[in-house]
Amino acid sequence: MKIIIGADHGGFELKQVVVGLLQRLEHDVDDIGCHSPESVDYPDFAETVCAAVLAGRADCGILICGTGIGMSMAANRYRGIRAAVCHDEYTARLSRQHNNANVLCFGARVIGPGVAEGLVKTWLAASFDGGRHQHRIAKFS
Numbered sequence: 001m002k003i004i005i006g007a008d009h010g011g012f013e014l015k016q017v018v019v020g021l022l023q024r025l026e027h028d029v030d031d032i033g034c035h036s037p038e039s040v041d042y043p044d045f046a047e048t049v050c051a052a053v054l055a056g057r058a059d060c061g062i063l064i065c066g067t068g069i070g071m072s073m074a075a076n077r078y079r080g081i082r083a084a085v086c087h088d089e090y091t092a093r094l095s096r097q098h099n100n101a102n103v104l105c106f107g108a109r110v111i112g113p114g115v116a117e118g119l120v121k122t123w124l125a126a127s128f129d130g131g132r133h134q135h136r137i138a139k140f141s
Contacts (some may be wrong), residue, residue: 006045011064046074098128
């Protein structure tokens with residue numbers, strides 16, 4: 001799977017952990033930064049990730065900031081993006097099954113590396129259930 005990942009300075013360190021996981025799982029990873037803990041603006045990374053997902057250059061995206069909230073708010077401004085903030089495996093799974101999320105967001109100041117790895121694995125393994133959920137998604141897509 002082709003996955004694009006981005007983070008601001010608050011998510012920089014956890015992004016490194018997630019990139020390593022994705023590579024070990026043999027995904028094709030496009031790490032668009034940030035590449036240091038220097039302060040940056042999260043909407044810039046959200047825009048790049050969303051553009052790649054919408055253009056089909058990536059199957060899905062992952063965005064990491066301090067809480068995941070800023071990234072999700074920035075990402076959900078783009079029509080066709082369904083970004084979900086998840087902090088556990090249950091919400092990660094349901095964001096895919098019920099909401100067909102194509103961008104996963106989480107916060108490095110909210111969860112640790114072990115939880116992040118678990119929710120990324122769960123999110124990637126889940127798939128959209130369709131059915132009764134499809135018409136709801138169509139209402140906001």
